[in-house]
Amino acid sequence: MTISGPTRSDAVAAAHGRFDSGQLFEELAARVQRRTVSTDPSLAEETEEYFRADLGPAVQAMGFTWNRFDNPASSTHPFFVAERIEEDAAFTVLMYGHADVQPPQTGQWRDGLDPWTLTVDGDRWYGRGSADNKAQHTINLAALDEVIRLSGGTLGYSVKLLVESGEEAGSPGLSQFCADHREELAADVFLASDGPRMSAETPTVFLGSRGTTLIRLEVDERDRAHHSGNWGGVLSNAGTILAHALASLVDARGRILVDALRPTGIDDAVRRATSTLRVGSDPGDPALTEGWGEPGLSPAERLFAWNTLEILDFLCGDPHQPVGAIPGSAHADLQFRCVVGSTDAEAVVPAIRAHLQAAGLDRVKVVDRGGMTATRLSPEDPWAQLALASLEETTGKAPALVPNLAGTIPNGAFADVLGLPTVWVPHSYPGCAQHAPNEHVLASLTREAMGIMAGLLWDLRSHRP
């Protein structure tokens, strides 16, 4: 007779137990209390405390060693790096989270909720940074803790952890830090959690994100406005020129008119993955606009597998006090989002310049206001498939495979700089109010996520890449 050791279901049950006992709530409540607002330099000490008093002791108890590193690009956004190296490890997993949160918006929360006190109301746990990103990395570390315990201290793989503290401030220095610490951060796969699931009910895996470039168009004809009766017809109008420039880039149905900014197609694996995704199906979502965007594509293809060029704002004259004058200058802000394999980040602005020039609109100045690159692991990658099978086994539900987030995360640091296959398993949902008052996580989803992560980290034990 053989005595069998703990099983996968024991690991999932232990993770659920940590939720049911209230331990996970306590862990998260302590972390939400830290006012780690990354856009407020006066709160920089809160981040140091988050590393020193919260994360440090937690990972140390799990057998990690950890270090705090200066950020090469910012004095107030340090990095936390931990590692748990096993001698006979088959491979190394790099995990990630961000310690920082958005400003609290105190006073705007309902019923006087305090952003820094994790508060239960029905299925919701309210608190600033709960969904974005403290619950997400707290779940992952707690699940890992349970798996380490049940496996008798030997996972069969090594784990590294990188926590940044400037994600909500645009991740300053993240790519540079990864490049400078390639050795310390070397791994075989990247596994992390941020952002929302497709819907609260649907376990989700995403493999990268669309890239983004912010662009400003400027028309500067002269330094002031001139009377439209005295000068109309003989002086160029900056507003008219800007309107034509905008209309030449994107048509009245939102279709991009610049060839170099359009993907050449959608590959089969991405098409298959997007075919099961439903867009805008949660209560409170806006109704989708019929016939908007690239013709011939489904809404999921437009959102996850195509590029968009959005006009964010434009200004000439003073719209609040119209006067009969020809504006001398005008400007507009645009945001381009693109999928992997379509337009390189450096090529976006030159393509717009060339397009405007060819249209006779070279008086319009195009300013590159920065952005992030697009990333996407192939949906057929074995790591992605492993995660999907694991989520399905734990939950009994078919998980959504999102090739890339429609929005943008700093995944280029991991996918491009560190060259890792990137697998994201989000634990929040579209209604979580991240970046707004009343940010919360769902208790039911959090409990399920504990099981999901324990199952996944357990399944990695028998994986041999």
Ligand SMILES: [Zn+2]
């Ligand atoms: Zn955020």
